Each structure stands twice: as C-alpha cells, then as structure tokens.
Amino acid sequence: RRPPQLRGRIFRGSQVVARGLLTKHELRSSAWRPLFRDIYADAELTVAHHTRCAVVGRFLLPEGAAIAGRSAAALYGATTHADEDGMVEVAVPSGTRFGPMAGLRVHTATLAPDDIRLNAGVPVTSPVRTCWDLARWVELVETVALVDQLLARRVVAVSELRDYALGRAGDRGWRLTLRAADLADPGSESPQESRLRVRLVLAGLPRPETQYVVHDRGRFVARVDLAWPDAKVAVEYDGLWHNHPEQFHRDRRRLNRLLDSGWLVLHVTAQRMRDDFAGLLAELRAALRRRR
Numbered sequence: 232r233r234p235p236q237l238r239g240r241i242f243r244g245s246q247v248v249a250r251g252l253l254t255k256h257e258l259r260s261s262a263w264r265p266l267f268r269d270i271y272a273d274a275e276l277t278v279a280h281h282t283r284c285a286v287v288g289r290f291l292l293p294e295g296a297a298i299a300g301r302s303a304a305a306l307y308g309a310t311t312h313a314d315e316d317g318m319v320e321v322a323v324p325s326g327t328r329f330g331p332m333a334g335l336r337v338h339t340a341t342l343a344p345d346d347i348r349l350n351a352g353v354p355v356t357s358p359v360r361t362c363w364d365l366a367r368w369v370e371l372v373e374t375v376a377l378v379d380q381l382l383a384r385r386v387v388a389v390s391e392l393r394d395y396a397l398g399r400a401g402d403r404g405w406r407l408t409l410r411a412a413d414l415a416d417p418g419s420e421s422p423q424e425s426r427l428r429v430r431l432v433l434a435g436l437p438r439p440e441t442q443y444v445v446h447d448r449g450r451f452v453a454r455v456d457l458a459w460p461d462a463k464v465a466v467e468y469d470g471l472w473h474n475h476p477e478q479f480h481r482d483r484r485r486l487n488r489l490l491d492s493g494w495l496v497l498h499v500t501a502q503r504m505r506d507d508f509a510g511l512l513a514e515l516r517a518a519l520r521r522r523r
Contacts, residue, residue, distance in 0.1 A: 232253070232257050232260075232262070233262050233273070234252045234253065236252060237252060237253070237263075237273060238273055238275075239273050239275070239276055240272070240273055240276075241266065241270065241271070241272045241273075241276070241278075241282075241286055242270075242271060242272075243269055243270060243271075243290065244258050244263075244265075244269050244270070244271050245269050258271065261274060262274055264276075264278070266278065266283065266286060266334065267286065267287065267290075267291060267332060267333065267334045267335070268291075268332055268333065270286055270290055270291070280302065280305055280311075280313045280317070280319070281305065281306060283317065283319050283334070284298045284302050284305070284306055284319055284353060284355075285351065285353050287319045287321060287335065288352070288353030288354055288355075289352065289353060291332070291335075292321060292323075292354060293323060293324075293327050293329050294327075295323075295324040295327065295342060295347075296321055296322060296323040296324060296327065296329065296342075296354065297321065297322055297342065297346075297347045297354040297355055297356050298319065298320070298321055298350075298353060298354065298355045298356070299320050299321055299322035299338065299340070299355075299356045299360075299361065299364050300320035300322070300336070300338065300356075300361070300364050300365060300368050300369070301313045301320055301365070301369065301377065302319045302320040302321070303320070303355050303356045303361040303364075304361055304365065304377045304380070304381065306350055306353075306355055307355075307358055307361065307381055307384065307386045308380065308381075308384045308386070309377050309380040309381055309384075310380065310422055311377060317334060318334060318335065318336045319334060319335055319336070320335075320336045320338065320368075321335060321336070321337055321338065322338050322339075322340040322342060322356060322364065323337055323338070323339055323340070324339075324340070324341070324342055325339050325340065325341055327339075338364070338368065340364070342356070342360075345357065346360040347360075358381055358386045358387035358391075359387050359391045359392060359395045360395075361381070361387075362374075362377075362378050362381065362387060362392050362395075362408065362411065362412075363392075363395060363396070363399075363404060363408050364404075365377055365378065365411070366404055366407040366408040366410070366411045367403065367404035367407060367408075371407070371410065371411065371414070371429070371433075372426050372429045372430060372433070373426070374407075374411045375411050375414045375415050375425055375426075375429045376419075376422040376423075376425035376426050376429070377422075378392070378411055378412070378415045379415055379416055379417060379419040379422075379425040380419075380422065380425075382415055382416070382417035383417045383418075383419070383420075385417075389412050389415060392408060392409075392411070392412040392415075393409060393412050395408065396408035396409045396412065397409075414429050414432060416428065416441050418440075418441030418442045419441050419442075420441075420442060420456070421468070421470070423468055423470065423501065423504075424441075424456055424457070424468050426504070427457070427466070427468055427499060427504060428441065428457055430504070430508065431457075431466075431512070431515070434512050436512070436515065436516065436519070437459060437519075439457035439458055439459055439466070440457070440458045440459075440460060441456070441457060441458075442454055442455075442456065443455050443457075443458030443460060443465070445458075445465075445489060445492060445494060447491075447492040447493075452488050452489060452492050452494075453485045453488055453489050455467060455489070455494075455496070456468050459519060459522075461523070462518070462519050462522035462523050463492075463493050463494045463495065463522060464494070464495050464496075464497070464515070464518050464519055464522055465489065465494055465495070465496045465497070466496075466497050466498075466499060466515065467496060467497070467498050467499070468499050468500075469482075469498050469499065469500050470501070495518055495522065497511070497514060497515060497518065499511060
C-alpha cells in the first residue's frame with residue numbers, strides 16, 4: 232500500500248505510523264526503502280549521495296555537527312567513492328553522544344564556528360575544513376585527488392589550506408594538510424590523473440606539469456596530461472572513453488603530431504596503474520634519463 236501523501240517522499244517511519252498512514256508491517260514492505268534508523272524513502276525514488284546527506288543534515292545531526300569528509304567534498308562538487316558504500320561522513324563535536332548508526336561514518340572532532348557553513352539548509356564543514364579532515368581521515372593519494380577537484384572548482388585555494396594548517400600547527404593533521412596542499416594541482420582534469428601524478432611524485436620522480444600545451448615552431452600541437460618539458464616526455468592517462476573508435480582515431484593523429492615534434496609519449500591505463508605500476512615507473516625513469 233502506497234498512500235499518495237508518501238509517494239516520492241522521504242519520511243520518519245514512526246511519524247507516519249502514528250498518523251495512521253501505514254502500519255509497522257506495511258512500512259517493512261518493498262514499497263519503502265529504509266535509509267537510516269527510522270528514516271524511509273519511497274522505493275521508486277532515486278536516492279543519490281547528495282540526498283542522503285540532506286536527509287542526515289535535516290533529520291539526524293545533533294547540534295553543532297556537520298556533514299564532513301568525503302561527503303562534504305561531494306556536496307562541493309567533487310567526484311568521490313561515497314556513492315559506492317552509501318556511507319555519509321559526519322563530524323560530531325567532542326563530548327556529544329551520537330551513533331553508531333547504520334549508514335553513517337561518525338568522526339568526533341573539535342569544530343569552530345567558522346568550520347561550518349549551511350549548504351541548502353544543511354550544515355557542512357567549510358571547504359578548507361573539509362580538506363583538513365580529508366588529510367586526517369583518508370590516505371594521501373586519495374586526499375590529493377579530492378583536493379585537486381575542489382581547487383579546480385575554486386571552492387578553496389592552496390594558500391587557504393596552508394594558512395589553515397599553519398594556524399593549527401601542532402594539532403593532529405596539520406603536517407598532513409600541508410603535504411596535501413604541496414602535492415595538489417588544480418590543473419588535473421580527472422581523479423585518476425591526480426592519482427597517477429601523486430603516485431609518480433611520491434615514487435621520487437620530478438613533479439610534472441599538468442595539462443601542458445605543446446607548441447612546435449609557433450604552431451599548436453597538443454595538450455598533454457602530464458609533461459616534463461625539458462625532456463620532451465609526456466604521460467597520458469587513457470580512460471575507457473579512449474576506446475571509442477572516433478576517439479581512438481583522434482588520439483592517433485594527435486600522437487603522430489607529438490612524435491613529429493620530438494616528444495615521447497607514454498600511455499597509462501587503470502589496469503597498468505593497478506597491476507604494473509613498478510613497470511611503468513621503470514619505463515618513465517628510463518625515458519627521462521635518456522632524454523636528458
């Protein structure tokens with residue numbers, strides 16, 4: 232049974248039972264999807280991560296708490312893995328009793344008033360505080376991949392991250408935030424590009440330039456993902472969309488122009504990053520050594 236008042240809605244189960252709209256037995260039917268404790272949605276409603284964050288912010292969060300971490304980054308426009316496990320990350324003031332609760336990843340934190348802002352009525356950690364939390368809660372490569380996206384969207388700046396970290400020198404996480412700020416680059420065009428760049432730098436390679444524009448005798452040749460211009464070596468990350476026949480054709484024409492201009496181009500796929508990163512490193516080190 233699907234009362235019209237509840238179609239397309241998210242609601243508290245206890246309230247609709249008290250109003251007589253549904254019985255407890257009917258609430259457990261396949262017509263309704265449980266999201267969190269006592270929070271249900273119409274099963275025909277598409278519930279994205281942004282929606283789950285809004286539900287948590289409006290129905291569940293205690294006073295002084297906020298959506299945080301990867302969930303906050305998603306609300307600011309970053310592509311995260313948050314939708315994969317559906318977990319909403321929140322920061323709760325120290326001393327507040329809250330959780331554990333299925334569907335939530337709860338962190339205890341000290342939150343200053345400036346650390347929280349309202350996003351469509353939902354309390355969310357500020358962009359700079361979000362980056363601070365990411366540096367403490369997420370491993371470095373993934374943190375930088377998220378910070379790169381926030382920098383590219385201009386919701387935060389590297390100088391803000393450094394100032395915030397230095398202002399909290401001595402607190403747990405300040406060095407991690409500085410490290411993430413030093414490795415971040417708003418020029419990256421995809422999370423995988425960011426992960427590749429950071430892994431190369433952490434492995435000891437010189438820092439590449441992102442989205443480098445190659446010219447030859449004043450003529451535009453191409454723009455490459457990662458470049459070491461002094462050696463004329465470039466690395467291109469090839470996502471699945473590069474397999475499309477038309478894109479493959481354009482890529483080969485572009486590669487020929489780069490080769491004609493004296494550039495050496497190495498192509499990297501997700502499988503290569505996952506299964507043979509050491510081999511990729513060896514090839515790139517050899518290419519840079521020969522070219523120099």
